[in-house]
Amino acid sequence: xxxxxxxxxxxxxxxxxxxxxxxxxxxxxxxxxxxxxxxxxxxxxxxxxxxxxxxxxxxxxxxxxxxxxxxxxxxxxxxxxxxxxxxxxxxxxxxxxxxxxxxxxxxxxxxxxxxxxxxxxxxxxxxxxxxxxxxxxxxxxxxxxxxxxxxxxxxxxxxxxxxxxxxxxxxxxxxxxxxxxxxxxxxxxxxxxxxxxxxxxxxxxxxxxxxxxxxxxxxxxxxxxxxxxxxxxxxxxxxxxxxxxxxxxxxxxxxxxxxxxxxxxxxxxxxxxxxxxxxxxxxxxxxxxx
Amino acid sequence: xxxxxxxxxxxxxxxxxxxxxxxxxxxxxxxxxxxxxxxxxxxxxxxxxxxxxxxxxxxxxxxxxxxxxxxxxxxxxxxxxxxxxxxxxxxxxxxxxxxxxxxxxxxxxxxxxxxxxxxxxxxxxxxxxxxxxxxxxxxxxxxxxxxxxxxxxxxxxxxxxxxxxxxxxxxxxxxxxxxxxxxxxxxxxxxxxxxxxxxxxxxxxxxxxxxxxxxxxxxxxxxxxxxxxxxxxxxxxxxxxxxxxxxxxxxxxxxxxxxxxxxxxxxxxxxxxxxxxxxxxxxxxxxxxxxxxxxxxx
Numbered sequence: 325x326x327x328x329x330x331x332x333x334x335x336x337x338x339x340x341x342x343x344x345x346x347x348x349x350x351x352x353x354x355x356x357x358x359x360x361x362x363x364x365x366x367x368x369x370x371x372x373x374x375x376x377x378x379x380x381x382x383x384x385x386x387x388x389x390x391x392x393x394x395x396x397x398x399x400x401x402x403x404x405x406x407x408x409x410x411x412x413x414x415x416x417x418x419x420x421x422x423x424x425x426x427x428x429x430x431x432x433x434x435x436x437x438x439x440x441x442x443x444x445x446x447x448x449x450x451x452x453x454x455x456x457x458x459x460x461x462x463x464x465x466x467x468x469x470x471x472x473x474x475x476x477x478x479x480x481x482x483x484x485x486x487x488x489x490x491x492x493x494x495x496x497x498x499x500x501x502x503x504x505x506x507x508x509x510x511x512x513x514x515x516x517x518x519x520x521x522x523x524x525x526x527x528x529x530x531x532x533x534x535x536x537x538x539x540x541x542x543x544x545x546x547x548x549x550x551x552x553x554x555x556x557x558x559x560x561x562x563x564x565x566x567x568x569x570x571x572x573x574x575x576x577x578x579x580x581x582x583x584x585x586x587x588x589x590x591x592x593x594x595x596x597x598x599x600x601x602x603x604x605x606x607x608x609x610x611x612x613x614x
Numbered sequence: 615x616x617x618x619x620x621x622x623x624x625x626x627x628x629x630x631x632x633x634x635x636x637x638x639x640x641x642x643x644x645x646x647x648x649x650x651x652x653x654x655x656x657x658x659x660x661x662x663x664x665x666x667x668x669x670x671x672x673x674x675x676x677x678x679x680x681x682x683x684x685x686x687x688x689x690x691x692x693x694x695x696x697x698x699x700x701x702x703x704x705x706x707x708x709x710x711x712x713x714x715x716x717x718x719x720x721x722x723x724x725x726x727x728x729x730x731x732x733x734x735x736x737x738x739x740x741x742x743x744x745x746x747x748x749x750x751x752x753x754x755x756x757x758x759x760x761x762x763x764x765x766x767x768x769x770x771x772x773x774x775x776x777x778x779x780x781x782x783x784x785x786x787x788x789x790x791x792x793x794x795x796x797x798x799x800x801x802x803x804x805x806x807x808x809x810x811x812x813x814x815x816x817x818x819x820x821x822x823x824x825x826x827x828x829x830x831x832x833x834x835x836x837x838x839x840x841x842x843x844x845x846x847x848x849x850x851x852x853x854x855x856x857x858x859x860x861x862x863x864x865x866x867x868x869x870x871x872x873x874x875x876x877x878x879x880x881x882x883x884x885x886x887x888x889x890x891x892x893x894x895x896x897x898x899x900x901x902x903x904x905x906x907x908x909x910x911x912x
Contacts, residue, residue, distance in 0.1 A: 420845075421790060
């Protein structure tokens with residue numbers, strides 16, 4: 325079972341600037357599994373992705389990605405950073421952005437008219453077309469990416485992350501700033517890629533509900549501790565109360581959605597979530613899992 | 615010397631090219647347009663026009679200082695342009711994606727620019743005021759270009775363009791998508807410094823012909839026009855170079871026959887191209903939006 329694990333963390337911890345962000349994270353992900361990293365804002369969910377990419381060292385414990393130390397197998401990892409949208413005036417097509425995911429890290433410049441003579445070039449073109457098809461972005465891939473909607477851009481960026489047939493896909497809040505139908509659409513797409521292409525997906529999420537039905541496992545991080553396991557075992561009143569060290573209640577709405585209530589503050593729905601980007605001191609505030 | 619425009623285009627061109635200085639102006643114009651076009655295309659894409667403008671402006675005190683100290687203006691252009699490119703590259707830290715970082719770096723660039731202009735004024739004052747050179751430093755001069763000038767220009771252009779050919783694809787990735795590029799092992803920060811140095815060298819060399827202010831016409835306008843016309847990177851780079859060369863050559867001919875300043879003619883033609891491209895795009899977009907049944911569902 326360890327052998328075919330795409331990634332495994334054992335008792336991993338991370339500190340940034342001397343401050344311990346999280347510790348005691350155990351996680352193992354196999355091909356075709358879909359895992360979410362959850363937790364309140366500012367707790368360091370995105371640093372989990374950085375550790376897996378190898379750009380940030382783990383402070384303790386062991387981290388193995390694709391059988392090697394993090395960062396050694398970068399070729400086989402697709403990465404979608406947390407981001408705002410592309411500037412509306414950026415004059416580059418979606419297909420070019422996807423293409424850069426394939427060969428943008430090479431030196432040199434593509435030669436004009438090489439398509440006619442080089443089979444490598446034709447194979448590359450074919451792969452770009454195929455992956456754009458896979459995410460359902462063919463209709464707008466030839467438009468300037470700045471003119472595409474948020475959901476369209478996100479599909480193209482997922483295509484970019486997938487274009488090299490990675491075995492592991494790291495997604496940092498891909499549903500952030502999308503409307504509800506687009507959230508559902510992208511979540512279903514990620515699940516389909518997981519199953520169809522047998523890619524392991526680790527996704528940092530602010531809101532678990534759009535992906536809840538697709539998840540194999542979740543990691544719930546709070547400052548000082550973490551729990552991992554199936555969503556039905558982790559997102560419970562007992563586990564979260566133990567993690568937070570203060571009474572927390574998980575409510576299940578009639579349609580199956582989960583809402584976390586409790587803690588020192590009123591359980592606000594974080595509609596003004598971006599205000600929290602600027603003040604990470606709110607790490608102790610509870611997330612409403614809408 | 616200048617018989618004027620006669621509508622017999624072949625004789626006109628023969629006349630114009632019978633003068634070695636005009637032939638050199640056309641040769642220099644070709645090299646300048648290609649060099650400025652390629653560097654400028656990335657500058658527009660990377661939204662570093664303001665940085666490029668400031669680097670260009672520092673060429674002016676550089677040239678003034680060099681002449682005051684009895685050195686060649688070339689030394690001043692290169693020293694100051696590459697120097698200010700390094701200052702901007704090294705001080706403007708961060709990936710430049712955050713609003714705060716951008717505000718910080720644009721303030722910093724403005725500081726460099728203002729100080730450079732003040733320095734330029736001081737050196738001119740120290741020298742005792744040389745109005746003709748001031749005008750050449752700021753607005754350029756395509757006349758009286760020697761064979762040696764052309765050779766230097768071509769040498770600089772070859773070095774800069776070779777460097778761009780090597781880093782081209784990675785620089786495009788780093789410009790469009792810095793976070794993913796960095797995760798893929800592209801040295802985003804080093805490329806950004808290297809690009810600014812290449813920009814500095816380009817601006818220094820091109821400024822000798824176009825002046826510190828009008829270098830900008832050739833850096834920005836062809837690239838901005840091409841990026842309005844197409845979003846395909848390769849094609850848009852090609853258009854940039856073609857527009858740049860045509861604008862420069864027609865501008866030189868216009869300046870020769872019309873007895874106008876080259877700065878004015880080249881810039882006017884480049885501006886006209888941009889306005890035309892922009893207008894055509896707006897018209898096309900209005901027509902497309904006006905057509906029912908083509909509304910796309912996001």
